[in-house]
Amino acid sequence: QSALTQPASVSGSPGQSITISCTGTSGDIGTYNLVSWYQQHPGKAPKLMIYEVINRPSGVSNRFSGSKSGNTASLTISGLQAEDEAHYYCCSYAGTYNWVFGGGTKLTVL
């Protein structure tokens, strides 16, 4: 399984919205509505932000939203805040209890 493709970095100013894309294949994102997104601050464990493409776990801000079209999933963060600065990773179920992650995107809040 090849890693999903994410931009290496994105940036935005406080209050703005940004979108991070995640491109896979017909064998993962294209087949399964089982895309999840993780936020990771330096030196910390990842935190689940979105699951099943669009769902937010309890406690995650509604400023975070997910979507999918074809083989590409996206994470949108609206109303950017300084605390959103982190690395973000997408992940897709790839069948037979295998998962594939994206390479990660560093979000900088200007």
Next chain:
Amino acid sequence: EVQLVESGGGLVQSGGSLRVSCAASGFTFSSHSINWVRQAPGKGLEWVSYISATGSSVYYADSVKGRFTISRDNAKNSLYLQMNSLRDEDTAVYYCARTVKYAFDMWGQGAMVTVSS
């Protein structure tokens, strides 16, 4: 408190073996499948292995298949990863992560494994 806590990381020579553990508390461990996910220094996340709630089904990434073995002891609320024939590229922080709806909803703090040649 609901948590996962890894232990057993350390420095090992290339070709050597190491076992990392993950202790669960605060939830019904035996009802959940669990995974190992690793992160090489400065790199992204890589899924490593999955074990079902009962331990009857296990799966591995191609990069570790035949060298790593995942297991669990539900009576002890513990997960294990036995790593043999270690290579430099296995150097990483190893996280245990609970599966819920095909996502990883709870993570431990990680255990650092360093393979030195």
